[in-house]
Amino acid sequence: DVKVTQSSRYLVKRTGEKVFLECVQDMDHENMFWYRQDPGLGLRLIYFSYDVKMKEKGDIPEGYSVSREKKERFSLILESASTNQTSMYLCASSIHREGGYEQYFGPGTRLTVT
């Protein structure tokens, strides 16, 4: 079974703090993704990575950066946390199946910025 783990389930940070969200997958997948989920907005893609040290902006990259130093680990960084970044953050990795790519998600990190 594919396993995607995220470093924290719940996190509370103060405005202006630098925040690191870690994600690790154990299936040697090349592709990894960071989303945020907000009520009424679904899942929105922040950044994704096709390979080590490679990154691509998603739909809402502003205020975020990412790091992929090893294939199994993809980190999301909030350089200076703000209250509008309070959200559920979901990490995923993907594998190619018949017809297309299937993404596997971690359990999520509920981040609250006060």
Add this chain to the structure above:
Amino acid sequence: DQQVKQNSPSLSVQEGRISILNCDYTNSMFDYFLWYKKYPAEGPTFLISISSIKDKNEDGRFTVFLNKSAKHLSLHIVPSQPGDSAVYFCAASRVSTGANNLFFGTGTRLTVIP
């Protein structure tokens, strides 16, 4: 600009009856579609997928139908069970372009009443 839309935020169905969840998309380049199920405080889990070369895919109680001309897909759950109560997201991708990131809808909360 939401390229994948789920216009019903919620749906209630009696146990044993059929649940039909709908999804519309605007981008004719999408060629692979997926449904994910999400329980509170957990990451989404893959449910079923369909390639644009097919119009139906079935897996146990779950069937996905694709109508390319209408840019519409639906998920049928028969019979519905209380454990099916969750938020369902449809997602689409453009596999033929080499991209593997997914575009998600906003989700439909299904409640199955015992």
